[in-house]
Amino acid sequence: MKFRPLRTAIPGIALALLVTGAAVSATAKDTWTSVHSKNFTLVGNASEKDIRLVANRLEQFRQVFGLLFPTITINSPVPTTVIVFKSDSSYKPFKVNPNVAGYFQPGEDVNYITLTTEKSSDEQPFRTIFHEYVHLLVENTMGATVPLWFNEGLAEYYSTFDIKDDYRRVILGDLIANHVLYLRENKFLPLRTLFAVDYKSPYYNEGNKMNVFYAESWMLMHYLLQGDSQKHRPQLAKFVDLLRANATIDEAFQQAFQSSIDSVEKDFRSYIQGASYKATGITFEHKLDFDSEMQSAPLAEAEAHAYLGDLLLHTRQLAGAEAQIQQALALSPDLPMAEAAYGMLRVRQGRMEDARPYLEKAVTANSQNYLTHYYYAFALSSLSMNEYRVVSSYPPEVAAKMRAELKKAIALKPDFPESYSLLGFVNVVRNEEVDETIDLLKRALKISPANHRMLFMLAQLYLRQERFAEARQLLEPIAHNSPDPDMRKRAEGLLENVKHMEEQIAQIKEFQKQSIAAQTETAQRSGPPMTLTTAPTQDDMNSALVEALRKPLSGETRVQGMLTTIECSAKGGIIFQVRAGDRLLKFHSNNFDGVDITAFTTDVSGEITCGVRKPENWVILTYAPPKAGSKSDGETKAIEFVPKSFVLKP
Incomplete structure (x- = not known):
């Protein structure tokens, strides 16, 4: 139940408006009100009383959620704005789906929650909102190590949150009728199957299988939180702590629950069959009321329109x-x-050039707002995108200006992670300030530990420093657990590069070992003392790399040269231009997926993008004969990036 947009190589962002308070409505002449609570900014054309009630409900939910994991600091570094509409008719133009009574829209700069307070609908707007907000809190605080069944099960469990009796009694784990029905009518999933479900699994993506997965994940969380007189609650908290400490799921499960998965499954089946599950109530000594901590103010009509535009x-x-x-x-x-x-x-x-003057004026007029500086830097980055919306380089003066704006944003709001992310991206693209960028990204990841884009950038930098184990440790959870299929694919590709580079270094070390052994044997036979060479020769390194390269198949040919340009056609098709001696060769491919791309050098890492290569790269390109009628020199089969010192001998 995650509705998150895919991200491009430079994250696409929307806009978090740059005022301390604003309200929106479908009708500009309505009365606008803003309410600020500890963790939310609320705006709306509903009454101030209704907006405060919504704010109270959200703060109550966040407070109760934090009680489940007392060792974890609940963190949401990106601000959340809530728009409260007074009626379904005023809400309708801004819905993402005409049938919803509320929704949660995540963003890299701001999260949006929208709902109506009109009571005519039977819909429960808070259920979807609470579900998605749990995902936000889980990912921000627990990172990519949390398994999918846990994430979805916990979100569904908390989606039924309610509070009664003058804000003193909280109701959790109320029954979800559809889930109970699915569990009665469908075959039970073994826990090992449930635990193996990831974002690529049919159980997460296909109709009835997906319904069964959600139902059983919810019921398992219900059992772990409420079954057996709630004895599993501290075990569940320990399970999460172990996962965050990089234990495997099997190890964490065994240590936390002091029982095997098979044994827990037996008890879980009994819990389902007993049909004794029900909601649980928690009574607090003091009522959970945050109204006295809130501030409210009226809003101007122009600000209201700006908020509406931002939401859209x-x-x-x-x-x-x-x-x-x-x-x-x-x-x-x-x-x-x-x-x-x-x-x-x-x-x-x-329309990048049109964007620049507006953002420059905003920065000048509102220099103390961190987002104006961040947006301006983002716009400058966008000006460097090619026709495929990919950045392959920044001119020095643009990089300098972006760094200056982003450092201002960080100084104004040190806990906003996207400023660090974009600054890190500038340095990765420029291949500058690598050590400083690693420190920068580590700081940002303390704020937002599950930010996969920053983790991926950090892995790229570790790869350039040949810190392969650290790079792999970051990439494996992304490749397995990221909800973004593009990010999973990029992580899988970089992991493959790590593997090839480790194999190359291992082969070089083996040659070094054999060389020393041979010299030792020669010295012992000849008698006189001699100095042993401890470093491999260039010939040794070349020989090791030759063994690691992809071997041409029947009918294929290899050429060594400089990869100068990757031309990508909007109609499909790619041309790789390679300068070999005094010739400029052109090799065709239908797409990147059909080319085996490997790096045996830290001079290049991460994603390969369209455009002129800056700098150009020394490569071995393997190709097949060109197709009939083609004007290319051949069909590309593999591209292997190699060190500048490597020479492929005939």
């Missing part, structure tokens, strides 16, 4: 976003938040 920008409704932001600028031409919103809208539309 996050939900990818660009035409509606533009209309709302233009209304904001018509009412208040110098409103910094509207200028920033309009600039980011132009970035999203690919």
